[in-house]
Amino acid sequence: MEGNKVKIITTKQEICQWAKQVKTSGKSVGFVPTMGFLHKGHLSLVHEAKQANDHVVMSIFVNPLQFGRGEDYTAYPRDEERDKKLAKEAGVDILFMPSVNEMYRKQQSIKLMVTERTDKLCGAKRPGHFDGVVTVLTKFFHLIMPNRAYFGLKDAQQFAVVAALVDELDFPIEIIPVNTVRVPSGLAISSRNVYLTIDEKKQAPALYQSLLLGKKLIEEGETSSTVIIKTVSSYLNKQLGETVKIDYVELLSFPELEEIAEVSRKVILAVAVQFSAARLIDNIMVDS
Amino acid sequence: MEGNKVKIITTKQEICQWAKQVKTSGKSVGFVPTMGFLHKGHLSLVHEAKQANDHVVMSIFVNPLQFGRGEDYTAYPRDEERDKKLAKEAGVDILFMPSVNEMYRKQQSIKLMVTERTDKLCGAKRPGHFDGVVTVLTKFFHLIMPNRAYFGLKDAQQFAVVAALVDELDFPIEIIPVNTVRVPSGLAISSRNVYLTIDEKKQAPALYQSLLLGKKLIEEGETSSTVIIKTVSSYLNKQLGETVKIDYVELLSFPELEEIAEVSRKVILAVAVQFSAARLIDNIMVDS
DSSP: TTOOOOOOOOOHHHHHHHHHHHHHHHHOOEEEESSSOOOOOHHHHHHHHHHHOEEEEEEOOGGGGOOTTTTTTSSOOOOOHHHHHHHHTTTEEEOOOOHHHOOSSSSEEEEEEEOOOOSGGGGGGTTTTTHHHHHHHHHHHHHOSSSHHHHHHHGGHHHHHHHHHHHHHTOOOEEEEEEEOOOTOOBOOGGGGGSSOHHHHHHHTTHHHHHHHHHHHEEEEOOOHHHHHHHHHHHHHHHOOOTTTTEEEEEEEEOOOBSOOOOOOOOEEEEEEEOOOOOEEEEEEOOO | OTSSSSSEOHHHHHHHHHHHHHHTTOOOOEEEESSSSSSHHHHHHHHHHHOSEEEEEEEEEEOOOOOOSSSTTTTTTTOOOHHHHHHHHTTOOEEEOOHHHHHSOOOOEEEEOOOSSOGGGGGGTTTTTTHHHHEEEHHHHHHHHEEEEEEGGHHHHHHHHHHHHHHHHHOOOOOEEEOOOOOTSBOHHHGGGGGGOOHHHHHHHHHHHHHHHHHHHHHHHOOOHHHHHHHHHHHHHHHHTTSEEEEEEEEETTTTTTTTTTOSSSEEEEEEEOSSSSSSEEEEEEEE
């Protein structure tokens, strides 16, 4: 029966031993890194990982290195017992839940720095965020030695940065993108949706609607970045009203995340909107 | 018969495939990274690697990333045919000799930076050198997935930086230090010894003699860094005369490479001397 054998590991030594043993057995490992507080988006990553691998490892670790000053590291939502239950039901084999002290025994004297793709989208407001992301992932990849690691496209910027990390540093790992999970209205699933008011919940599907509108424009032949961004912004403004602040509407090449004047290849259209107590993001890829 | 089966690999894809196969077989891999132009120092690393591992991989790659402006990257001595012969005789199983384009297909957007241990010893004059070293080693470690990697203590600063890299980023690799190989006079073996004049060759053993003198002082109870450095410097000046420039005499904690006033734990005593056409370095560890 699926999901009856989830093993909790909290030390680097134990996960490393487990990984070495699996390597020797020739079995494959799929890895799903998370910060916990699991929802259907995370579970879809597990689902994908189970299709292609003999074992699935999920990490739950709220990584202090990727939170900036003034960000919500200590307030980040946690619910370990519920996470364990959900991971078990989803069929996770190993749940790696190290403490901060276990992961970072001392100050890093060797640092990983992301020098491109960081001044766009959400990265622009989170200096150092992706340095923290690639540092913790590098450590996890070394400890767990997965064949494949799974990342949701909800955070497409993170996916692009991680794909570059693995490519440029020759990690023997395949990075698998997994489509964003949505409720029937089109709203992307996020831990932050619970912070929406009743009225905002009705407005929030406009994010995805605006992306579909932009996609339709491109597919119909519109190539001007300015026109597409303007149309999407106007639609959002109209649907959301004046009290909701649009943080950005960006159209970038993918996975380079470079600004483009003309759409002529694979692009990402992304939006971020600030509601009263929640900032929501969403994006869509278009192959033109 | 030893050394009859050295296999030359030049692509990342092929070495990666080989490494994955070996991992599954449960056999161990020892890795000896070099920049070629092999001498007895390199071969002693191979010798150590052969004792403890089923397979030995040697890389020969003159890494442009670790050479600064004005350094001798293009002039760095190369002799591939001789290297292949020596590696084969020493019993290397796989010789990994990638081109620069193979190793660096594009500009790195994710950078490794060494933020400590770099302003001491030879690092002080080579800004960015160790960033290049840890970057290429990270790539090699991912491609080759060795159980153990071997580094000579001749470059003790490099060993300390690499040990920190592996420790802080949780590489599943053991870093093995190997003692400096010396000719009977005590002179450390180095590719650069050939650039010494006949007179300088007679003087050069003074480097190691000065280190032994410092070690003796410490073992006899001297704890003042200043006294030890002064005594070693005076000895060197006397033996080498005025035409030879002492680049540094340093006494540091090991492996932290921090300056110390009092010797009270494991330390490294290191010297660098500029002869007419060669700059020689040497060091000694003392456990006090």
